[in-house]
Amino acid sequence: MNSNVLFIYDENETGYRFNESHPFNQKRLVLTVDLLRSIGALPDSYLRAPQLATEELLLLNHTPSYIEAVKALSETTPAEEWLKQAGKYGLDTEDTPFFPCMHQVTSLVVGGSVLATEAVMSGDKEHALHLGGGLHHALANKGAGFCVYNDAAIAIEYAKRNYGARVLYIDTDVHHGDGVQWSFYTDPDVCTFSIHETGKYLFPGTGAVSERGDGTGFGTVVNVPVEPYTEDDSWLECFEEVLTKVAAQFRPDLIVSQHGCDAHAFDPLAHVHCSMEVYRAMPRLIHRLAHEHCGGRWVALGGGGYDIWRVVPRAWSLLWLEMSEHPLIQELAAAQELPLPASWLQQWQPHSPVELPAAWLDPTATWTPMPRRQEITLKNRQTKEAAMVYL
Incomplete structure (x- = not known):
């Protein structure tokens, strides 16, 4: 394994929980960490705990009034005046309802993503991963889409201000990375690339190819909205061709990537039909681009993913x-049916409401092909070409 990588984790991040029935469930962090430990891929020497973000850091992307509202609504019993204003700040919706200690736990998430960025930009580490982060929908003065503070945007702004970095942001969540895009829509030093299910059918309804940035930032926004029921080959074709050109043209100093894994066929909140092969191949390309264009500097964050048992871990x-160049990643390239560790399956199957998969990758040869596969592939190719018009 490469020892020059960092894994940022604190079990307290599982406190980011709106309510017991909400689909955003950070128990997936515990499941993932336990899976990695069960194969010996996460020694303690690779781990570092995040610290709470200061208000100064939060102000890199959020307004003072919004931060004040988040703090006030984080009380066990918020004051009546703040309850009346919750809607103004997007914190009274079914998706993003306020909850006790919301400010504290979300500040911990922001602190983790900034720590990852500092570790990489300072030269302390080559790559850093913070799976608790990736809350990409939050806007400057409004919570949205399960996101309260936008740790990804704050981390990018931190890299810009403290290191003068040009940042390529890569968003692979099935939902458009709108909050990050709008934060840097006119900024020529931040390029946002998002591949997602078309907003015609899915939250947040944005991310069209025609969204390309504005002013001096025109051309530094690239969106690839794929069709519902897109499968591996078409998704990877769009991702690899467009992103390779984006990176070569933009020439970043740092890559920040968001790894929502809700484009998987099992995810309950979207309609893209990818398998685990996408989640093997996609980081491999990002890893290569980081070394080709920015000296290996790569910060990776978590994101969406709502099948917390079969997909996210x-x-x-x-x-x-x-990221860590563990030998198992090469074994998976050679053998498609490597089993998951029996100890992990035995530990978690009694708690899972669904049967856990037996292997790292999915048996896609047994899956029923999607109807209209050719039409979907053709439509995605047209979208891919439109996305690359200015590249």
Whole structure:
């Protein structure tokens, strides 16, 4: 394994929980860490705990009034005046309801992503992973899409201000990375690339190819909205061709990537039909681009993913195995049916409401092919070409 990588984790981040029935469940962090430990891929020497972000850091992307609202609504019993204003700040919706200690735990998430960025930009580490982060929907003065503070945007702004870095942001969540895009829409030193299910059918409804940035930032926003029921080959074709050109043209100093794994066929909140092969191949390309264009500087964050039993632990573990150059990642390239560790399966199957997968990768040969596969592939190719018009 490469020892020059960092894994940022604190079990207190599982406190980011809106309510017991909410789909955003950070128990997936515990499941992932336990899976990695069960194969010996996460020695204690690789781990570092995040610190709470200061208000100065939060102000890199959020307004003072919004931070004040988040703090006030984090009280066990918020004052009536703040309850009346919760809607103004997007914190009274079914998706993003306020909850006790919200400010504290979300500040810990921001602190983890800034720590990852500092470790990489200072030269202390080559790559850093913070799976608790990736809350990409939050806006400057509004929570949205399960996100309160936008740790990804704050980390990018931190790298810009403290190191003068040009940052390429790569978002592979099935939902458009809108909060980060809008934060840097006119900024020529931040390029945002998002591949996601088309907003015609899915939250947040944005991310069209025509969104390209504005002013001096025109051309530094690239969106690839794929069709519902897109499968591995078409998703990877769009991802690899467009991103390779984006990186070569933009020439970043740092890559910050968001790794929502909700484009998987099992995810309950979207309609893309990818397998675990995407989550093996996608970080491999990002890893290569980081070394080709920015001296290996790569910060990776978590994101969406709502099948916390069958999908998230495997997808996020594959990301870490790639970042740390663990031998298992090469074995997976040669053998498609490597089993998951029996100890992990035995520990968690009694708690899982679904049967856990037996292997790292999915048996896609047994899956029923999607209807309209050719039409979907053709439409995605047209979208891919439109995305590359200015590249």
